[in-house]
Amino acid sequence: MARNARDEPVLITDAPENPEQELRRREIRYVAMMLVRALCLIAAAVLVARRPWLWQVWALLGVAGAVLLPWFAVILANDRPPKQRGPAKPADSVPAQPALEEREHKVIDAD
DSSP: OOOSSOOOOOOOGOOOHHHHHHHHHHHHHHHHHHHHHHHHHHHHHHHHHOOOOTTHHHHHHHHHHHHHHHHHHHHHHSSOOOOOOOOOGGGSSSSSOGGGSSOOOOOOOOO
């Protein structure tokens, strides 16, 4: 009776995440980071308008967050888990092709 090519059992923890769920998770993370970016930009604008103590430092941090967060959001949104590699096939399992000279040739005569 033929069994799976793998002799060891398949663990559920080894199964990859559902692609739709993975995409949804990355979309939610991207939107959350864009919301934080918008809050940074709004906070920087409010700080510039009100000018509290050390407002330049806080405004600079808010602008830096508004500028850097989109880059990080895109990188994280496009980040996928690494693909699982199966066991490599040994070179002996590939059937050898006969050389051109060793192949049988059909000869078609006109006669």
